[in-house]
Structure formats: structure tokens, C-alpha cells
Amino acid sequence: MVFLLLGVMSLAISLVSGGDTGFIFHGFQSANLSMDGPSSVSSNGLLQLTNKARTQKGRAFYSNPVVFTNTSSFSTTFVFAIRPQYPAPSDLGIMAFVISPTKAFPDALPSRYLGVFNVANNGNPNNHVLAVEFYAVKNNESGDISDNSLNSRNSTPAGYYANRFQFQNLSLASGLPMQVWVDYDGGKRQISVTVAPIHVNKPKTPLLRLSQDLSQILANANYVGFSSSNGRLTALHYILGWSFQLNGEAQNLDARRLPKLPPHRGNEQSPVGLPLLSLCLIVLVSLPIVYCICWKWKFSEIVEEWEQDYGSHRFKYKDLYIATKGFREKELIGCGGFGKVYKGTMPGSKVEVAVKKVSHESRQGMREFIAEIVSIGRLRHRNLVSLLGYCRRKGELLLVYNFMPNGSLDKYLHNQPKVTLNWMQRFRITKGVASGLCYLHEEWEHVVVHRDIKASNVLLDSEFNARLGDFGLARLYDHGSDPQTTKHVVGTWGYLAPEQTRTRRFTTKSDVFAFGAFLLEVVCGRKPIEQVNEDECVILVDWVYELWNKGEIIEAKDPNLGTEYPAEEIELVLKLGLLCSSCQPVSRPSMRRVVQYLNWEMPLPDLSSLSLYSTSLGLSFGNYGLCDSTASVPSHVDQSFSHCSVAESLLSGGR
Incomplete structure (x- = not known):
């Protein structure tokens, strides 16, 4: 439990009211520093801010004044280490990077006052001090965000982002060296703080970012340095290296040139805790080993x-x-x-x-x-x-x-949905999917063929905007080149273009065919192929085509739409679905043209002049083909494959 409590740490930025300079120190033997309190520099150049005495404060500032202005930017990086003398859940003090008008604080108090302030001037709007604090455990003596120090403008648990999603916690009181980057952009009025172990490069994502105007503070500031103080229990606070740059980026520290920390013998003042410490160490070392052995196979991966x-x-x-x-x-x-x-x-x-x-x-x-x-x-x-x-x-x-919170579109169309979509939502969804496909086919650096466009792969965000997903079958090729043939025919029943079953070639035109089936599905609320009984299926495109032949295409709309809808928009989408479902790829429009049709930027062509598809049920099955390499083909579908290639050259369309 002792070690777990030591692992509770935070970092905060405290703001008190409101010629380019640069330097770098790999160790501080010859550094130009002003120090007071117990601060000292060891023979190998290690800067030690505190000693083993309780409630003591130490400071070390760069001796030369830094000429800040109210528009200045600055960047600094330093390596520090905190080594507690007792592994106990109590106040181990605070270390802070400080920018202030002075380097002398004769009446300052230790612990939560940072060795910079006291009871009288705490909160005074004329202080003009910036402090970036690091503290190892929580105490509840103040009203800070994290219950730890002065009233901070922002705070967060210490750690770093290994990538966009993996946050790694850090134990600031582990005794191990840590590197900190503090950057302030005077133009954007934004300060960021990044922390990482010394062997890790600067993470791309800062640990803490705060929009704050520091112009008033910097206009009155002259000195940069460190302040550190012990609390009820003691910890040794070290600085191994420091780089600073005004109006530029601080130079990188070379870890190989930094002074070495002394051997860590913490707890030497508490021999009573040695047996417990030894037992904890044995358990802590043994359990991860056992855990890793047991779970290695469970989480094994292929990494080449x-x-x-x-x-x-x-x-x-x-x-x-x-x-x-x-x-x-x-x-x-x-x-x-x-x-x-x-x-x-x-x-x-x-x-x-x-x-x-x-x-x-x-x-x-x-x-x-x-x-x-x-x-x-x-x-x-x-x-x-x-x-x-x-x-x-x-x-x-x-x-x-x-993750899309409203799930896939198909659950709002089929199987007597609990929630139905009105026409405005459906029309916006069709235009959104069309726009996404146009981007894939024509606007990205490669041509991307999705190969599995259907309602269940259209996901809805929190505002029911459409997002085409599931790119597990997608393939890409360069603009101007020919797509490759595939080993297997992949896709889903009802959305496959007829030529795919013969050529096994994925093209943008096959995506357009699937999009046509999708359009009819959205408007009609019916699947592209519906099983009526063992021997009979209803082909949606045939059904809509027959209604168009009769001049009754509007009757194909989903009954769940009620009576509140613009008939001209429904007719547009239905006819566009028929056009995209043409049996001949050359008759299908590009997705850019589809977007123009849906936005009423140009009129649809006369469908009667195009070769679309057969009104024969058997031939329509041939248009759809096989959904994937593992599917079994019903007998009434097998017969249709031999007809489709002939039908494409003979069909003349409807009226």
C-alpha cells in the first residue's frame, strides 16, 4: 500500500496575477547560478535543491537577468529527479520551475507556498510570478484543483502519451530522472507542459495545455530558475540539466552528458520498515513475472x-x-x-x-x-x-x-424498426454517402474501391449524419491505372455488380452499382433481395423498375415515411437508384455525377434510352451474382449466371 500511495502524483501550472536569451547546462559545475537555502552543486555537477531537513526551502536562479517583453515566447527543458527519504503517504514537498521579477524571496515559506510566497502575499495580484509545479503526493491543506498547492489554473496527473491512445502514468517520486518541456507561444497565448522518462523522446501530445495570456507576468519578469521545498517528510530534489531559450526552441539535452545521480538508499532513517519493504519488493517483482508467464500466450501477437x-x-x-x-x-x-x-x-x-x-x-x-x-x-x-x-x-x-453512437443504418430500415427516419434524414444520408464515395473514387491520392457498400456499413453519428465504414474489403490503386483482378468474389448478396462474377475485377463502377441498390433500400425500406418463400425471391430493383414502367414509381416509397415528404426528391432518388443499377457498367454515372444529381445541379438522363436490366427474375439474380467465396449458391441462382452476359448485349431497357 505504501508504494501505491507514492504513485499518486500530479502536475499543475500556478499563475499569480499576471534581446533573445539562451543557455544550456549539462550539469552545473560552471553554471552561472544564484543559490540560497540548502541548494548546492556536487563535484560532478549535480544541482541539489533540498537536503534531508524538514520544511526547508532551496532556490537556484540563472544569475543574469532575462529581458522579457509582453509579447515574448519562451521554451525550456530540464531533467529532474525526486528521491523521497520515507515511502509514506505524506507531504514530500514541491519543486517548481519559476519565472519572476526577483530571485530573492526572504519571507517565503516552504511546502505549499513553493518557497516563493507566504501567508501575507499569497494571492496578491501584484506578484507576477509563473510557477510550473511538480509534487509527489496529495495533501488536503489547500484549495488547489488537485488538493495540493496554490490555486492552480490547471492540473493533471503526471504521465505521458506513448501514442494518441496509450497514456502511461509516471511516478515523480520514483527517484528516476524525468524530463520536462515547458513551451509558451506569445502569439497564440498558450502554454504547454510535457513530461516523459529521460529515455523517451518528447511526446507529440503535451500532458497539459492551457490558453493563458502571460503578457503582464512576462513584462515584469527578469529571472528564471527553480524553487523547491520539503514538507513534513523529506525528499531530495535534483536538477541534472537545463536548457532555456527566449523567443525560440530550447536546445535538446544530451542524456549521455548529464551527471549521474547518487545511489538511491532511501528509507535509511527507518530501519523498522526494512522487513516490510523487502517483502513488498519480493511480491512486486514476483507477481509481474508470474502474471507475464501465465498471460503471454493469451496476448501473443504476430509482429514482423x-x-x-x-x-x-x-x-x-x-x-x-x-x-x-x-x-x-x-x-x-x-x-x-x-x-x-x-x-x-x-x-x-x-x-x-x-x-x-x-x-x-x-x-x-x-x-x-x-x-x-x-x-x-x-x-x-x-x-x-x-x-x-x-x-x-x-x-x-x-x-x-x-465508434458511432447511433449504430448502423439498416436497423432503422428493416424488421419493423422501433425508430424510423423521416425523409429529410434519409435524403441527407444518401447525399452524405455519395459525397464520401466521390472522395474515395476521385478526390484522394489513390482510387479507393470500397467493395461492400450497404446499409449495415453506413453508420450514424450522434446527429444521424452518415459515415461510410468497414474498409476491411477496400482496395486501392493509382489514378489512371487499371484495377487488379481478385482471387475471390467478395461483397454481399444484392449489391454485387453482374460483371464481378465473371471478371473478378473491382472497379468504381461496381461501387456505383452497390450504391444504386443502397439508394433503393433507403427509399423503399426493403432489402435488395427478400425471400418470399423457398422458391421465390423479390428483387427490389425489378420491383421498382416495374412501377416506373407503370408510371407509379412513387408507390415504391417506404410506408413508414407517412405523407410528409417532397415527391420530387423521392422520385429523383428512385430513378437515380435505377440508373446506378444498370447492368452495363458504361451506363452507370460516376460518383461525382451522382453528387451533382442529388444536389439538383443537373437533370437526370432519360432512363428509357438506357440499357438498365432485365425484368426477368432469373436474369436479375445473375446481375447480383455471388456474395463471397464461402457462400453456397441456391439452384435457382446458378441457372442465371449463364444468361447475364448474353442479356447485357440484348436488353434495351423499359419504355
């Missing part, structure tokens, strides 16, 4: 050398396992032919994600597949679900997406 290039796109299986609570059924939010989808909350960052588990056919081609997944992860569009990254484990591939 070439994957190191993908950096933060690779998620740890353990993190995804924890996020989804062990992939338990209660977290299951979707299930399809290519895998199950689980809701999860990433440990540390608390970001909600959707994790899809899919099986790749073999390890052959995995490198190319992952390369495409990582490339697709760079897609950014308001109507696309962001693919955040992936994880590989044994025969599984896990894809990680942003």
Missing part, C-alpha cells in the same frame, strides 16, 4: 520487422482485449459474413472505438494487405468512419474504427 514502419497504426492486442472487456458477447454490436464488431473504450485515453475481428485467408499477401489498411487509415472525410489502425494475432486481424 516490416511492421515497425507503421508505428502508431499498430494497436496492442492486450489494449483491445481490455477495451472490449475480453471481447465478451455483451460488447458485441454487429456481426456479418466477414467478422464480428465489438464496442470498446481504450484504456488510458477513454476513447470509444469499434473493433472488428476478421480472418485473412492466409499469411501470403498479408504485408500488402496491411500496407493498404494503413494507407486507408489516412482517409479523412466527414462522411467516412476513420480507420484508426489494426492488430494481428495468430489467424486474426483486428481493425479499429471510431
Whole structure:
């Protein structure tokens, strides 16, 4: 318990009212410093701010004045270490980086007053001091955000972001050296603080960021340095190196040139605690070893050398396992032919994600597949679900997406939905998906063919805006080049273009065909293929086509829409669905043209002049083809394949 309590730490920024200079010290033997209290520099250049005496305060400031102005920016980095003398849950004091008008504080008090203020001047608006504080344990003597020091403008637990989602806690009282970066942008009026172990490069995400105008403080400031004080129990506060730059970026410290810390013999004043400390150490060392051995197989992953290039796109299986609570059924939010989808909350960052588990056919081609997944992860569009990254484990591939709170569109269209969408929402959804597909096909650096457009892969955010998701089957190729053929036909019944079953080639035109089926599904509230009985299916595109032939196409709308709808918009989307569902790829419009149609920027062509599809039920099955390589083909569908290629050259469309 003692060690757990030592691990409770915070960091805060306290603000009291409101010629370019640069220096760097790897050790302080020849540094130009003004020191008072117990502060001293050891023979190897180590700056020690406190000693073993209680309630003492020590300071060390750069002796030369720094000429700040009210528009100044500054950057500083330093390496420090806090070594407590007693492993107890009490006040170990505070260390702070300070910018102030003076380097002398004769009446200052220790502990929560930082060795800078006292009871009389605490809170005085004329102080003009900036302090970035580091303290090792909580006490409840003051009204700080974290119950620890002066009233801070902001505070946060100490730690660092290994990447966007993995937050690593830090124990400031561990006795190990830590590096801090403090940066203030005078133009943006923003200060940021970043902390990391000495062997870790500066994280891209700061630990703490605060928008604050420091112009009044800097206009009155002249000195930079450190102030440190012990509390009821003692800790030795060390500074190993320091770099500062006014109106620029501070020079990087070289860890190899920093002075070494003395051997850590903490607790030497408390021999009674040695047996307990030894027992705790044995337990703490033994338990992780046993735990790692038992769980190594459970969380084992496939990580090959070439994957190191993908950096933060690779998620740890353990993190995804924890996020989804062990992939338990209660977290299951979707299930399809290519895998199950689980809701999860990433440990540390608390970001909600959707994790899809899919099986790749073999390890052959995995490198190319992952390369495409990582490339697709760079897609950014308001109507696309962001693919955040992936994880590989044994025969599984896990894809990680942003979580959409309102789920997939299909649950609002089929099986007597509890919540139905009005026409305005549906029309906005169709335009959103069209815009996302136009981006994939024409506006990104590569051509991306989604290959699995359907209502269940259209997700809705908190405001029911459409986001096309599930890029597990997507493929990309360069603009101006020809798409490759695939080993298997993949997709979903009812959305497959007829040419895919013969050529096994994925193209933007096959995506347009699937989008046409999707448009009819959204307007009609019916699936592209519905089983009536064992021997009969209703093909949605045939049904809508017959109504159009009769001049009754508006009757295809979903009865759940009621009577409040603009008939011209419904007719537009239905006709566009028929146009996109043409049996001949050349007759299908591009997605850019589809967006123009939906925005009423140009009129639809006359459908009667196009070869669309057969009104024969058997031939329509041939148009849709096979949904994936593992599906069984019913006998009444097999017969249609031989007809489709002939039908494409013979059909003349409707009236």
C-alpha cells in the first residue's frame, strides 16, 4: 500500500496575477547560478535543491537577468529527479520551475507556498510570478484543483502519451530522472507542459495545455530558475540539466552528458520498515513475472520487422482485449459474413472505438494487405468512419474504427424498426454517402474501391449524419491505372455488380452499382433481395423498375415515411437508384455525377434510352451474382449466371 500511495502524483501550472536569451547546462559545475537555502552543486555537477531537513526551502536562479517583453515566447527543458527519504503517504514537498521579477524571496515559506510566497502575499495580484509545479503526493491543506498547492489554473496527473491512445502514468517520486518541456507561444497565448522518462523522446501530445495570456507576468519578469521545498517528510530534489531559450526552441539535452545521480538508499532513517519493504519488493517483482508467464500466450501477437514502419497504426492486442472487456458477447454490436464488431473504450485515453475481428485467408499477401489498411487509415472525410489502425494475432486481424453512437443504418430500415427516419434524414444520408464515395473514387491520392457498400456499413453519428465504414474489403490503386483482378468474389448478396462474377475485377463502377441498390433500400425500406418463400425471391430493383414502367414509381416509397415528404426528391432518388443499377457498367454515372444529381445541379438522363436490366427474375439474380467465396449458391441462382452476359448485349431497357 505504501508504494501505491507514492504513485499518486500530479502536475499543475500556478499563475499569480499576471534581446533573445539562451543557455544550456549539462550539469552545473560552471553554471552561472544564484543559490540560497540548502541548494548546492556536487563535484560532478549535480544541482541539489533540498537536503534531508524538514520544511526547508532551496532556490537556484540563472544569475543574469532575462529581458522579457509582453509579447515574448519562451521554451525550456530540464531533467529532474525526486528521491523521497520515507515511502509514506505524506507531504514530500514541491519543486517548481519559476519565472519572476526577483530571485530573492526572504519571507517565503516552504511546502505549499513553493518557497516563493507566504501567508501575507499569497494571492496578491501584484506578484507576477509563473510557477510550473511538480509534487509527489496529495495533501488536503489547500484549495488547489488537485488538493495540493496554490490555486492552480490547471492540473493533471503526471504521465505521458506513448501514442494518441496509450497514456502511461509516471511516478515523480520514483527517484528516476524525468524530463520536462515547458513551451509558451506569445502569439497564440498558450502554454504547454510535457513530461516523459529521460529515455523517451518528447511526446507529440503535451500532458497539459492551457490558453493563458502571460503578457503582464512576462513584462515584469527578469529571472528564471527553480524553487523547491520539503514538507513534513523529506525528499531530495535534483536538477541534472537545463536548457532555456527566449523567443525560440530550447536546445535538446544530451542524456549521455548529464551527471549521474547518487545511489538511491532511501528509507535509511527507518530501519523498522526494512522487513516490510523487502517483502513488498519480493511480491512486486514476483507477481509481474508470474502474471507475464501465465498471460503471454493469451496476448501473443504476430509482429514482423516490416511492421515497425507503421508505428502508431499498430494497436496492442492486450489494449483491445481490455477495451472490449475480453471481447465478451455483451460488447458485441454487429456481426456479418466477414467478422464480428465489438464496442470498446481504450484504456488510458477513454476513447470509444469499434473493433472488428476478421480472418485473412492466409499469411501470403498479408504485408500488402496491411500496407493498404494503413494507407486507408489516412482517409479523412466527414462522411467516412476513420480507420484508426489494426492488430494481428495468430489467424486474426483486428481493425479499429471510431465508434458511432447511433449504430448502423439498416436497423432503422428493416424488421419493423422501433425508430424510423423521416425523409429529410434519409435524403441527407444518401447525399452524405455519395459525397464520401466521390472522395474515395476521385478526390484522394489513390482510387479507393470500397467493395461492400450497404446499409449495415453506413453508420450514424450522434446527429444521424452518415459515415461510410468497414474498409476491411477496400482496395486501392493509382489514378489512371487499371484495377487488379481478385482471387475471390467478395461483397454481399444484392449489391454485387453482374460483371464481378465473371471478371473478378473491382472497379468504381461496381461501387456505383452497390450504391444504386443502397439508394433503393433507403427509399423503399426493403432489402435488395427478400425471400418470399423457398422458391421465390423479390428483387427490389425489378420491383421498382416495374412501377416506373407503370408510371407509379412513387408507390415504391417506404410506408413508414407517412405523407410528409417532397415527391420530387423521392422520385429523383428512385430513378437515380435505377440508373446506378444498370447492368452495363458504361451506363452507370460516376460518383461525382451522382453528387451533382442529388444536389439538383443537373437533370437526370432519360432512363428509357438506357440499357438498365432485365425484368426477368432469373436474369436479375445473375446481375447480383455471388456474395463471397464461402457462400453456397441456391439452384435457382446458378441457372442465371449463364444468361447475364448474353442479356447485357440484348436488353434495351423499359419504355
